[in-house]
Amino acid sequence: MNAVTITHLSKTYPNGTAALQDITLALRPGEVCGFLGPNGAGKTTTVKLLNGILTPSGGSLSVLGMDPAREPEKIHARCGVVTEHAQMYDNLTGKENLLFYASVFGISPSEAADRADALLWELDLLNAQDKKLSSYSTGMRQRLSLARALIHRPDVLFLDEPTSGLDPESARNVNLMIRRLAEESGVTVFLCTHQLRYAQEICSRYCLIEKGMLLADGTLKELRSRILPDTVLRIRAGHMPVIAGQYDPGQHSRENIFQEISPGHYETHIRSEEEIPAIVRQIAEKGGLIYSVENIQPSLEDIYFALTDIQKEASL
Numbered sequence: 001m002n003a004v005t006i007t008h009l010s011k012t013y014p015n016g017t018a019a020l021q022d023i024t025l026a027l028r029p030g031e032v033c034g035f036l037g038p039n040g041a042g043k044t045t046t047v048k049l050l051n052g053i054l055t056p057s058g059g060s061l062s063v064l065g066m067d068p069a070r071e072p073e074k075i076h077a078r079c080g081v082v083t084e085h086a087q088m089y090d091n092l093t094g095k096e097n098l099l100f101y102a103s104v105f106g107i108s109p110s111e112a113a114d115r116a117d118a119l120l121w122e123l124d125l126l127n128a129q130d131k132k133l134s135s136y137s138t139g140m141r142q143r144l145s146l147a148r149a150l151i152h153r154p155d156v157l158f159l160d161e162p163t164s165g166l167d168p169e170s171a172r173n174v175n176l177m178i179r180r181l182a183e184e185s186g187v188t189v190f191l192c193t194h195q196l197r198y199a200q201e202i203c204s205r206y207c208l209i210e211k212g213m214l215l216a217d218g219t220l221k222e223l224r225s226r227i228l229p230d231t232v233l234r235i236r237a238g239h240m241p242v243i244a245g246q247y248d249p250g251q252h253s254r255e256n257i258f259q260e261i262s263p264g265h266y267e268t269h270i271r272s273e274e275e276i277p278a279i280v281r282q283i284a285e286k287g288g289l290i291y292s293v294e295n296i297q298p299s300l301e302d303i304y305f306a307l308t309d310i311q312k313e314a315s316l
C-alpha cells in the first residue's frame with residue numbers, strides 16, 4: 001500500500017484562488033519526497049489537505065489508507081507535521097512541551113521522558129530543555145517542533161520548510177536525522193521546501209510544482225535524463241589543443257568543442273560519460289597537458305530552473 005496517494009487533487013479557495021490543479025502522485029513507504037516549488041506554488045495547501053485541515057475541491061487523497069477529511073484524528077495519531085507556525089506553549093519549557101504532546105498521544109510518562117530525552121539530545125536541545133519556550137530562538141523552536149512531531153513515532157512526516165530558520169550546521173543535522181528516519185525506521189517523508197540544495201542531499205524523489213500544477217515527478221536520475229540530459233565535461237589543462245567537433249552533441253560541427261571558461265579551465269557539453277575517454281585520448285594525443293577531468297551533472301537547482309524556463313517559454 002502507498003503511504004500517500006494523491007489523485008487528481010485540486011483546491012480552490014473561497015476567494016477563487018486556484019491553489020492546486022489536478023495533482024496526482026503516490027509515495028511508497030520510506031520514500032523521502034521533496035515537494036518543491038516557489039512561493040505560492042501550493043505546497044502548504046497540499047500539506048493542509050493531507051492533514052485534513054482543508055478539504056479538496058476535487059480529486060481524492062489517502063494517507064496510510066485513510067481519507068484525511070474523514071478521519072483526521074486517526075491520521076494525526078500516525079503522522080507528524082512540522083510547519084512554520086507549529087502550536088506549542090510559550091509558558092512551558094521545551095521538555096514540558098514534549099511531555100505534554102506525548103500525553104496527548106497516550107504515551108506513558110516514563111516512556112515519554114525517555115523519548116523526549118533522546119529527541120532533545122539528537123536535536124541539540126538538551127541544554128535548553130528546562131528553559132521556557134518563550135526564550136527559544138527561531139531555530140530552537142523549529143528543532144523543538146520537529147521533536148514534537150516525532151514524539152509519537154509517526155509513520156509519515158509532513159515537513160513544511162523544516163530548515164528555513166536554521167543555521168547551516170543545524171540544518172545539516174536535521175537533514176541527516178530525516179534521512180536516518182526514512183532509511184532506518186521506514187518513515188515516509190513529504191518535504192516541502194524551496195531550499196533545493198538541502199533537498200538534493202536527502203530526498204529520494206522530487207515533485208516540482210508551480211502555480212498549483214505538477215511540472216515533474218521522479219528521481220534525480222530520471223529528471224536529469226528527461227529535462228537536462230547533457231552533462232558538462234570540465235578539464236583543467238596547462239595546454240589545451242583544439243578539439244574539433246566530431247564529439248559535439250549538438251547539430252552543428254564546431255571548430256573547437258571546448259570553451260575556456262576561466263584561465264586553464266575548459267568546458268564542453270557531452271551526452272554521456274562514455275564520450276569522455278575518447279575526448280581525453282584526443283587531447284593527450286594532440287599534446288594537451290591535462291591536470292584534472294570532471295564530469296559535472298546538472299544539480300536539482302539546474303533542473304528546476306530549466307523546467308521553470310521551459311514553462312515560461314510555453315506560456316509566452
Ligand SMILES: Nc1ncnc2c1ncn2[C@@H]1O[C@H](COP(=O)(O)OP(=O)(O)OP(=O)(O)O)[C@@H](O)[C@H]1O
Pocket residue numbers: 013014015017018019037038039040041042043044045046194
Ligand atoms: N486561505 C487562503 N485563502 C486564499 N488564498 C490562499 C489561502 N492560502 C493560500 N492561498 C493562495 O494559494 C496559493 C498557494 O499558496 P500556498 O501557501 O499553498 O503556497 P506555498 O507553495 O506553500 O508558498 P510558500 O512557499 O510561500 O509557503 C497562493 O496563491 C496563495 O496566495
